[in-house]
Amino acid sequence: MGAALDGRVYKGTKEQASKQWHEDVAQSQIEDGNSYSGCIGMLSGNIDWRTALVFDNENAAWDWLDEKHRKWSAPIGVQIGFEGERWLIGGLCSE
Numbered sequence: 001m002g003a004a005l006d007g008r009v010y011k012g013t014k015e016q017a018s019k020q021w022h023e024d025v026a027q028s029q030i031e032d033g034n035s036y037s038g039c040i041g042m043l044s045g046n047i048d049w050r051t052a053l054v055f056d057n058e059n060a061a062w063d064w065l066d067e068k069h070r071k072w073s074a075p076i077g078v079q080i081g082f083e084g085e086r087w088l089i090g091g092l093c094s095e
Helices: 012-033 058-068
Strands: 003-011 046-054 075-080 087-093
Touching: 003 012, 003 058, 012 075, 012 087, 046 058, 058 075, 058 087
Parallel strands: 046 075
Antiparallel strands: 003 087, 075 087
């Protein structure tokens, strides 16, 4: 089985991003299924926040996530920019 990188970028506080993420995961499970969909519905569970990491831009955050996340692991959340108002949450989703 393969894996596809999927995630979302949110604006707002970390708590707002987390709440929206869990809502989006639930919606993905309804729309895409939760068995080898290759979508974020496969990434349910608590977010592994890497708050010590702050990325200058979205591309750098996506590249890091693609390199570091392992299939079947919890979704990872990282900060984009030093304002603390943009967050990337995601990971590799089995398909």
